Amino acid sequence: MDTSTGEITIPGQVRVNPLRDAAAAHNLDWLRAHGMLRDDEAEQHYNRWNIPQLAAVSFPDAGLADLCLAVDQCAFYFLFDDQFDADLGALPAEVARVCAPLISTLHTGRAPEKPSPVESAFADLWRRESQGMSPRWRSRAAYHWEGYFSAHPSEALGRRTLHADHFPSRAAYMVLRRGASGVDTVLDMVERILGEIPPTIFHNPTVTLMRQLAGDAPAVNNDVYSYPKEAPRGDVYNLAVILQHERQCGLDEAFALVHGDATRMVEEFYRLNALVPELCVELGLTPSETEATLRYREGLADWMRGYFTWEASTIRYRPEGALPLDQPNYLEELL
Template identity: 35%
Template sequence: MPQSVAFDIPYPETVIVAPEVDKAAVATLDWARDLGLVRDDAAADRIAGWRLTELAARFNPAAHGDDLLLAANLQCFLFLFDDQFDDAPGGPRAAEVVAARELLALLHEPPGTRPRHGVPATRAWADVWARSCAGMTAAWRARAAQDWAGYLAGVLVEAQPPALAPPATVAEHLALRRPTVGAYPVLDLAERVQGCELPDVAFHTPLLHRLRTIAADVAGLCNDVASVEKEERGGIRRNAVLVLEDTTGRPRAGAVGETVALVHALIAELNGLERLLPDAAAAIGLTAAERATVDRYVRLALHTLIRGNYDWQRHTARYDPAAPPLASEGLV
């Protein structure tokens, strides 16, 4: 079973505080019901099996209370919104295009602006965005908005029928999928809920850009291995394992092995680049406090994204290939 494939992830596992996570999980389902994202007990049970609040806690070990709930709400939105596009083999439907473009427009409005196209998905995102921006600098809001714009525009392109632009290599696949895997909004929120907003000058260095890219790619590749059976059954070929099979003729075991090896190579690169951080910090004039914030970000955002995603995907019901698609009509 692909979910049991082992990766060598050299970062410590996040300790999950069950009572707190369970409380946030109940509150997240209530939030989703109130907004119309979840409309019956069967859907609620399915989503509970995905363990999205546990994923949020693994991504953000220093987030508690309302901050953990915000992180869990973000995960709920991302997974349900993403499913709108996976369920459209002929390309994005008109309602999905309208919803995505509404959210793109809201990025240029003050946080808290009500969506004109008020459907469950747009109301949920607007709520998460407003709460995410609370207390954050204008610099953070600008770059977080840019990451959301990449995600929202990307899901429209990614939902095009694969025959229009099949990736010829895993590198091409990653370039197309990187904005839509959801890693960048998650990393942005980690700054908000874990008190590690990066100095703007540090965020925009090529070194931090590459570290974030690696973390996003590792998360995406691990998910590709875990979800390959589910996506293959659903006719989805936007998966590194399936790209390797389609373009090289490798058998499943060989394609999985090559994907695992790529993950390990990327983690090795990330660890090597981290050793350059002190010199880079000195070059851009970071204070001791700013350097500590960068170190906290690396440990509590980048490392936990990689490790938390891996630990979660091994036992979530999200990737069960036998599970039918979750009914999503009406969310957009």
Template identity: 25%
Template sequence: MSRKDPPKGNNTTAPQLAPPAAPLSARPAPSEMDGVRDTHLEWLHRHGLLETTESTRRYRQSQVADLAAYCDPESKDLLLSYNVIGWIFLHDDWMDTSADRMADHAVTAELITILHRPLLPTYPLASAFADIWGTLQTGMSEAWRQRMAWLWQQYFYGNLAEAVDRRERRKLTSSEHIRVKEASVAIAVMYAVAERTGGFEIPAELWHATFLNTLRHHVTRYIIFMNDIESFKQDEAAERTNLISLTMAEMGLSSRQSLQHISAQASEHLQNFYTLEAGIDQFCRALHLPANVRHSVGAHIAGLHNWVHGSSDWYRITSRYSLEDTSADSLT
């Protein structure tokens, strides 16, 4: 990337910043949501993840699980998509608000164990995850299962790292914050979940190929940056780490300048994704991929587009990041 970084320090003159990322055009709301929400809520109640009428009301009002319908519109099992997304949000919230270090480690240990062998769960989060993990594996190859287990572990350890950093009151740099979020937001998990719900599978050697890995990198960075933009006001009010506030401190920017700077970086990652994906045909030809594998590669890249556009549409309807929402502890 050739764009120069704005100067550091407590500048009083605004640096020359690229314009903010243009809003993506809105797409129609998925039509299947209404029929899945109630069944999804029943699943959460069955596993003890929403214990009160108030927590159920707040969860429904936040529309967090509707992210599944927006970002996985090709899903052949939308209930599974909802259950995975809903579980991830509730697990993330629990880790964000837990005051019990031993419980954090115990839950994480159970979750990781479930990935490798049968276990009788002792925590509601683990019970629900065991259900999800069993369903996710259905019809998938052993190579995919191993990759999926590895991605889940990265997510679990990312959340554990966040919990440790909070208790230590560690002051992260912006680059450290981004590295932690790349694991803790579970976006890599969801790219792989889209294979299962979409009825295709990327061979292991292609998943790790630089071409596809770079495309995922740019989409992931875009999603992380836009998420921190959306959650900035709430994170600021709750004194949580956010890329906007870290950039303000590191570069001597106002909140407006920092928002503009991160938005421009998000836009740059998105443009890099659009530019690089033009090489998909050359990638497939160079590897002499058969038609069915080319279809899977195309479906995977379409899934990345769904996450870019779907997350943008979801931000328009969710109350998750409003200041009126009391955030993580409001859903549990």
């Protein structure tokens, strides 16, 4: 049975990790412990997003410790990202200053001496995520996290130049979107949870393109769901915003074009997916390496299928889930 989210159909059925509720309970404790949730109103607002469900449908085979890590990481993305939906989000140099200690943690393994909530939470995430992984994986994951944090000042620059009628090109958008969405760090978690795959297959062009598509399709499609939240706050790194400017078209047409792009990405992913078993043979992978690679390709599909499903159901991107535009898009200062 295929999974349909209304606009996009994805082969296979969504599976939900049975450890979801236990991971959800851990997640609230973890967020409170690091100061990421401090009062009841903020906790209620966060709970409405149903972040544990996102992790549970994206990583249905994860054990409890790994699922807890996945939920915590998902929570970090959203709570951190929302901190820039205010005046700070249009101050590139200040955003860079905020992100610098987080980048340093990747290389020191430590939070600053007096950490903010996000600095404390991220240091714990990075410690747990990198524990037991190969130097090759840790180097790559650190590079992806560095790209994620470094994309935020450039997003802020885009907000600042909006009023000068400066819109990014589609190519520039795709580069920044991959960084700012954090999707490469999510896909690193596929190996973290399901096992590392050999470099020869990881860097093979077919698998590299599959990974890119598995990241780009949800990120691009998210621009439709997040448009009501982002466009009024001046975000230009949204494909629907860019297409309206480039095509001089209405919002409905822009949304249809975005959905069309995401659909083509999903279709291409599954075309390439079918080539992987033969690639394993041609590259001389051992039976255990082949098994790990087949798990990996299914993990990429689980992520894509899970995200599309969660995105269509969460209140985070609905008008009733948004905070008023005349105030920051968060309830607590975490930086």
